[in-house]
Amino acid sequence: MTSGPYNYSYIFKYIIIGDMGVGKSCLLHQFTEKKFMADCPHTIGVEFGTRIIEVAGQKIKLQIWDTAGQERFRAVTRSYYRGAAGALMVYDITRRSTYNHLSSWLTDTRNLTNPSTVIFLIGNKSDLDGQRDVTYEEAKQFADENGLMFVEASAKTGQNVEEAFLETAKKIYQSIQDGRLDLNAAESGVQHKPASPGRPLAAPPAARDPCAC
Amino acid sequence: MPSSDSEDFESADEGRSSPNKRERKKRLSSSNYSDNLESEQDNKKLEPVINKEASSIKENLPKDGWDDFDIEEESLPNNEPQKEETKASIVKPESSAAKKESQTSGWDDFDDWGNDNDNDIKEQPQKTKPQAQNIQEAPSSQQTSTKSDGWGWGWGVDSLLSTATAGISNLTTQVSQGISTVLETGIGAPDPEELARISAKNDTKPNSAEEKMISAETNHEQSNQSSATEGAFPFGSLLSGVTKFVETTGTKVIAGGLDTLETIGKKTMEVLQDGDPGLAKKRAMLGLDSGDKPVLSQVLREARAKADEEDQLREAKREAKAVHYETLFDDYEGLVHLEALEMLSKQVTIRIEERLRTDPDKRQDIKETLQQVAELCEMPDEEDEEEEEEVSEGASKGDALHERLQRATRDIGLKLQFQPLIKQYTEILTWLETDDPSITEKAVYKKAVSSLAQTTALCVELYHKTGEMLLVKSRRSTADEADALTQLTVVLTKHISDLATQFTEKLTSHATEDKDQVNNYITNVFLEAGNSSKYIENAFQLAIPIVQIGAV
Numbered sequence: 001m002t003s004g005p006y007n008y009s010y011i012f013k014y015i016i017i018g019d020m021g022v023g024k025s026c027l028l029h030q031f032t033e034k035k036f037m038a039d040c041p042h043t044i045g046v047e048f049g050t051r052i053i054e055v056a057g058q059k060i061k062l063q064i065w066d067t068a069g070q071e072r073f074r075a076v077t078r079s080y081y082r083g084a085a086g087a088l089m090v091y092d093i094t095r096r097s098t099y100n101h102l103s104s105w106l107t108d109t110r111n112l113t114n115p116s117t118v119i120f121l122i123g124n125k126s127d128l129d130g131q132r133d134v135t136y137e138e139a140k141q142f143a144d145e146n147g148l149m150f151v152e153a154s155a156k157t158g159q160n161v162e163e164a165f166l167e168t169a170k171k172i173y174q175s176i177q178d179g180r181l182d183l184n185a186a187e188s189g190v191q192h193k194p195a196s197p198g199r200p201l202a203a204p205p206a207a208r209d210p211c212a213c
Numbered sequence: 214m215p216s217s218d219s220e221d222f223e224s225a226d227e228g229r230s231s232p233n234k235r236e237r238k239k240r241l242s243s244s245n246y247s248d249n250l251e252s253e254q255d256n257k258k259l260e261p262v263i264n265k266e267a268s269s270i271k272e273n274l275p276k277d278g279w280d281d282f283d284i285e286e287e288s289l290p291n292n293e294p295q296k297e298e299t300k301a302s303i304v305k306p307e308s309s310a311a312k313k314e315s316q317t318s319g320w321d322d323f324d325d326w327g328n329d330n331d332n333d334i335k336e337q338p339q340k341t342k343p344q345a346q347n348i349q350e351a352p353s354s355q356q357t358s359t360k361s362d363g364w365g366w367g368w369g370v371d372s373l374l375s376t377a378t379a380g381i382s383n384l385t386t387q388v389s390q391g392i393s394t395v396l397e398t399g400i401g402a403p404d405p406e407e408l409a410r411i412s413a414k415n416d417t418k419p420n421s422a423e424e425k426m427i428s429a430e431t432n433h434e435q436s437n438q439s440s441a442t443e444g445a446f447p448f449g450s451l452l453s454g455v456t457k458f459v460e461t462t463g464t465k466v467i468a469g470g471l472d473t474l475e476t477i478g479k480k481t482m483e484v485l486q487d488g489d490p491g492l493a494k495k496r497a498m499l500g501l502d503s504g505d506k507p508v509l510s511q512v513l514r515e516a517r518a519k520a521d522e523e524d525q526l527r528e529a530k531r532e533a534k535a536v537h538y539e540t541l542f543d544d545y546e547g548l549v550h551l552e553a554l555e556m557l558s559k560q561v562t563i564r565i566e567e568r569l570r571t572d573p574d575k576r577q578d579i580k581e582t583l584q585q586v587a588e589l590c591e592m593p594d595e596e597d598e599e600e601e602e603e604v605s606e607g608a609s610k611g612d613a614l615h616e617r618l619q620r621a622t623r624d625i626g627l628k629l630q631f632q633p634l635i636k637q638y639t640e641i642l643t644w645l646e647t648d649d650p651s652i653t654e655k656a657v658y659k660k661a662v663s664s665l666a667q668t669t670a671l672c673v674e675l676y677h678k679t680g681e682m683l684l685v686k687s688r689r690s691t692a693d694e695a696d697a698l699t700q701l702t703v704v705l706t707k708h709i710s711d712l713a714t715q716f717t718e719k720l721t722s723h724a725t726e727d728k729d730q731v732n733n734y735i736t737n738v739f740l741e742a743g744n745s746s747k748y749i750e751n752a753f754q755l756a757i758p759i760v761q762i763g764a765v
Contacts, residue, residue: 044681045678048549048550073681076681076684078560080553080556
């Protein structure tokens, strides 16, 4: 847990949003623990998960904010969008209502994050194909129209879960390389951690963030 | 006014060597250095030293990264001859002299700089004349400086000075304009990273290479214009400075290769960028260059050594401080909960302020209410809270903590989860009670810091969750909430200091020879406990607006 505090070069903030019961916390659990959490309690406000991944040889720490889907927490969770580099917007392929609410979630995301925030649409519970209520094509079209990345995934089987999180990270990393995402902007959702040993001639690493309060 | 010296030279040059040289240049476009040599010998009958020097230079070429320039050269020859001709026809004396100068000083590789700018030269032949005159005031200083340079290229200095000073004015215009061309085309512009590094070294802070290039260019133009109007002296000195710079660095270029070119580009940009027409400053800057300034490769080597050193230092620190409180606190998600709480708190504060703004009639009322809540949230003096320890007899320490926490928050109207905190405390107690003699004092210390960090993270999480739940609570009871949170803070900070005490007792009980080290550990444990309390009080402060908004 405490091995090498700075063995990553970036921190990306993700936020997971979507209606109650679509499986946001389960997706996170599957991604961080590689396990399916059968009976997951309602999330209160926001919970967190982290995992270090590698993109283009760079270690990246994903700091994932898993928000409550309950309507009553909506005002609270809106406070947490700010500074997200990636937003995973989840619906349940077996419940059309969760799909119908996507435009409202998308509006929140667009209003409360940066233009550079990568939005990834996930149709969860793809293992329950027999109870499908939303077709892949329909969702794919919605995603394309709104410029979102899209997969159908299953937190239960783990299908496409890695992909969703990793593709988002790749896209964010690409934005950094292209200069579309300004690391110095206060709310880019990306923090650059210096002192990655692979860069011998990098400028002397800045001291650790002195704000210890 | 014109000092005859230079005039003579110019005409002599023109008559003798220019055309031949152009011929030769075409022939030997890839071996400019031997070209230099020939022309040197033609003119000066130099000592054989040159040959050695020159051949050594040639040997140096490939590894010095000059291949880039060879390519430049080869891609340009088509343009060169005709350009030369136009130049020669229009600014005859100057250009040929310049040509000569540039060749004798080994600068012909950069001819394309100047050639690209022939048009500029055409436009301002009058300008160049007065410069030429002014420049002649400088040669003495140039001589000394060049000599003190200590490069040991005897041939270069002598021949340069005699033949070259004459042509300096022309070279100057060519080169100074050429430099701006370089800046524009970016031939010699170091990439931003490189630049940043060099400038960090130089304690200057360029924003970006592009900006620098642009401003350098504009400044250059400005200085051109201003000097044309202001009168010649300042400009002349600038030019002499530049010339000197070019001369002295010319040799470096040969020796140092591309790296040095970067330095030149950079230095030149600095010089040009500096809008101050005062010569002193420029002289000082350039003076740095002619002296013992290390070349870029040297700088880089040093930077690397320094970085390595720092790496080692950091490694050592990590070893020594295997227990890093902040890192642990982050690992236990304390930091991110604090961040989330902060976001929530800010959001709520904005809403309160909005309410104050939009409701001017009730503003005073609202302010008073806010004030009252804030007062309710003031921490009681530690003394008057004199231990009303009426915890049930025989209860374990963990249960006692649970009881205190519940009593503190009984009126808050929420079901708070204290379990993680209790569970963690119980684990710590178990660890402390096991009497394993193999546990070193360092292990105790590590456990102490990690326990404090984890406890603090759990406390911060508790405030965060409480804040979230308060915001979605249907019926608010501000006074009770404020009181409960205050009590909670008292209990939690007390818990922290209890933990610290228990760990230091464990440390003290350790029989050891190294008393100093143990004392050191004890001090650190109390230090981190203080840190923990600060985090907790901070979280409490962040929660206050969340309580306040329930009342307004």
